[in-house]
Amino acid sequence: MVWRVGVDTGGAFTDVCLCNESDGSAVVGKISSAPRDPGQAVIDGVTKFLGEYGPSLFEVGYFAPGATVATNALLQTRVLKTRGATTHGFRDLLELGRQRRPKLYDLTARKADPLATRDLRFEVSERVNCLGEVEGPLSEAEVRLAAAILRDADVKSVAVCLLYSYLNSGHEEILEDELSGVFTTTSSEVLPEFREYERLAMVVINAFIGPVMQGYLSRMRLRLKEAGLPVEVNATQSNRDVTPFEAVETQPGRTVLSSPITGVVGAVRLAVRVISVQRGYNPVDSVVAGPGLPSGILPPGEFSRDHPPL
Structure with missing residues (x-):
């Protein structure tokens, strides 16, 4: 007998669904969430309902939780400040976007504040052209200086988005290596495709919720393994597909929806x-x-x- 387990973690309640693959029967239960440690509510809920209905954790053949943890972190903006690194001249790209205003004919309309405010973004001298060729090398002096400033400021996450890095990610990789010890996310990993604003917005979202989500996901994955879960834990993504937890721990922006x-x-x-x-x-x-x-x-x-x- 193999059971499939689905869990949805919300701000108030955690819903658990157990499905018996042999006969198609399903059981649904609900327990209170644990906002300070959402993963614990997942484990408690699964353990509780598996115990009530007979199967053990060893009989689970598929496990995929979904959660509003990333969504809530993004909406409430109650996470650590996020730094951003861009090619020289592109520091204001988050504000410029695609030059769309919230209300087209309202001259007083204000855009929402960016997740990485202007004072938290810095530029580096480098240039890769539209063919992926390096026209201006990355300034190693600027990189070392920026890394030192970030370490002194006790920054926990950095979003890196350099021009045309989806064609040549070399400069982003150098920055990522220099910023070891900090949750660093690069646009060439998160969204390696053209359109600079969309790449920058996505990589900032990923860095913004990264430290919170990485801790939540890694703790839950290890606890489930210690409890005896025999299968890999999968995470639901915003595109309705699933992927292993370890992949989402570095790219939590995939789980926002x-x-x-x-x-x-x-x-x-x-x-x-x-x-x-x-x-x-x-x-x-x-x-x-x-x-x-x-x-x-x-x-x-x-x-x-x-x-x-x-």
């Missing part, structure tokens, strides 16, 4: 089944639609959204 998207995926699957049963449709031919979805036919069991999450 993990909890909401899991609810949407579950609702879509359930709706397809309900429609097919109540109306005699074949699930393969069923289409799920809703408010805000574009007109036209969506692929079976698929869903869409008006705007991307970034």
Whole structure:
């Protein structure tokens, strides 16, 4: 007998779902969350309901928790200050964005404050062109000076986004090596594709929640292993896929929408089944639609959204 376990950790409650793969039966339970240590509520909930319904942790064949920990950290902005490193001349990119205002015709409209404020961002002299060729070498003196300043300031996380680093990540890797001991996240690892603002925004989000999420994920993974979980722990991502915990520990920005998207995926699957049963449709031919979805036919069991999450 093999059980699949899904957990959703919220600010108030932690929901646990146990699914028996042999007969398809499922059990759902709820316990209070532990805001100071969300991972403990996951372990307590899984242990409690496995104990109540018979199976042991050794019978679990699949384990994938989702959580609003990253979402809450991002919304509440109650985390450590984040530093940012950019190519010389690109320090203000977070404020400039794509020059879009919250309200197009309101001249007094204010944008939200960036997660890494201007005084916490620094520039380094270097230049890689659009072909990935180095036109200006990275200034090692500036890198060493910046690293020393960051260490003296007891900075816990740094976001690095250099021009065209998705084509040539060499300079970002040098910065990352120099900043060892600090949670450093580079755009060439997190989002290696063109469009500078989007890369910078994503890498800042990753660095902003990184220290909090890394501690939460690593502690929970080790506790589950010590408790006897025989399988690898997977984390739900914002794109509804799952990935091993160890990968998300360095790129926690992937999990910001993990909890909401899991609810949407579950609702879509359930709706397809309900429609097919109540109306005699074949699930393969069923289409799920809703408010805000574009007109036209969506692929079976698929869903869409008006705007991307970034």
